[in-house]
Amino acid sequence: MTSTDPPDATTDDRAALRANCADCFALCCTAFGFQRSSEFPIDKPAGTPCLNLADDFSCSIHESLPARGFRGCTVFDCFGAGQYVSQNLFGGTSWRERPDTSAEMFSTFAVARQLHEMLWYLVEAAERASSTELSAPVAQLRAEIQRMLDRDTAEILASDAEAVRADVRHLLIAVSEEARGGYGTSADTDADVHPSADLAGRDLRARRLCGADLRGAYLIAADLRHVDLAGVDLLGADLRDARLEGADLSEALFLTQAQVNAARGDGDTALPAALDLPRHWLR
Structure with missing residues (x-):
C-alpha cells in the first residue's frame, strides 16, 4: 500500500499505474497471504481479510505499520491493479457486498x-528506447497487455501472463543495454558487479557503478550513500535496508516505488521523477 491519494489523471501514462487505495476494495489486504516473518508479525491465509482491515476497506493501523511489524505492507505496490479490478472489472461492487465474487x-x-x-516497466522502456528497433516492440507489447486487461475476468484468468512476462523481460534487457551503452563497458566496473550479484551488506561507496547491470542483485543493507547510480539497471534488485542517503538514483533504470520504500534514504536522496520520497524517510 503506497498511497491513499488518487492519481492525477492529467499526468503521463503512469497515472493509471499508481495505486489508488481509495478506489480499491483492499485487495492487497485480502487476496494475498503471508507468513510470520521479519515482514509480518502474523500468519494470514490467502483470500482472507487482514485482521487490521476496517469496514471502509482502510487499514486501521496504517500510520504505525512498521512499528507493529507489518513492514511488508509498506513496500507493496499493486501498480494500480487494485482500483482497476475493483472499479473497472467488478463495477464498483465489493466482495463484501457480493461474497460470491470474492474468489x-x-x-x-x-x-x-x-x-x-x-x-509500468514498459512505460519507462518507451521513454528509454531511442531506436525504432526497440520502441516498436515496446509499443506492441504495451498494446498486447492492454488488450488482455480489456477482456472479461474469465479471459484475464485464462491469459498466459508468464509468457508475456518472458517477452517483456527480454525487451527490457535490450533497452537496458542500449541505455547503459553510454556509460562505458562492463570492464569499467568490478567483476563482482553483475546481474543477480550478492552484494548484501557491502560498502559500495567507493565503486564506480554508473551504467552497471545490477538487475536482480541482492543489495540488502548495502551502503550506497552518496553514490551516483546513473544508468544502473535495478530491475528486480532487492534494496531492503539499502543505505541510499544522499545517493543519486534520478537516472537509475527500472526502479519502482516498492524498492524505494524498502530502502533507507533521506531528503537528499534523488529519485526518478515518477517516484516519490517515502514519508518515513523524512520523519
Whole structure:
C-alpha cells in the first residue's frame, strides 16, 4: 500500500499505474497471504481479510505499520491493479457486498497486478528506447497487455501472463543495454558487479557503478550513500535496508516505488521523477 491519494489523471501514462487505495476494495489486504516473518508479525491465509482491515476497506493501523511489524505492507505496490479490478472489472461492487465474487476477484487481481507491473516497466522502456528497433516492440507489447486487461475476468484468468512476462523481460534487457551503452563497458566496473550479484551488506561507496547491470542483485543493507547510480539497471534488485542517503538514483533504470520504500534514504536522496520520497524517510 503506497498511497491513499488518487492519481492525477492529467499526468503521463503512469497515472493509471499508481495505486489508488481509495478506489480499491483492499485487495492487497485480502487476496494475498503471508507468513510470520521479519515482514509480518502474523500468519494470514490467502483470500482472507487482514485482521487490521476496517469496514471502509482502510487499514486501521496504517500510520504505525512498521512499528507493529507489518513492514511488508509498506513496500507493496499493486501498480494500480487494485482500483482497476475493483472499479473497472467488478463495477464498483465489493466482495463484501457480493461474497460470491470474492474468489474470482482475488484471482483476477493477482493476474492484473502482474500485467500492470509489466506496463509500468514498459512505460519507462518507451521513454528509454531511442531506436525504432526497440520502441516498436515496446509499443506492441504495451498494446498486447492492454488488450488482455480489456477482456472479461474469465479471459484475464485464462491469459498466459508468464509468457508475456518472458517477452517483456527480454525487451527490457535490450533497452537496458542500449541505455547503459553510454556509460562505458562492463570492464569499467568490478567483476563482482553483475546481474543477480550478492552484494548484501557491502560498502559500495567507493565503486564506480554508473551504467552497471545490477538487475536482480541482492543489495540488502548495502551502503550506497552518496553514490551516483546513473544508468544502473535495478530491475528486480532487492534494496531492503539499502543505505541510499544522499545517493543519486534520478537516472537509475527500472526502479519502482516498492524498492524505494524498502530502502533507507533521506531528503537528499534523488529519485526518478515518477517516484516519490517515502514519508518515513523524512520523519
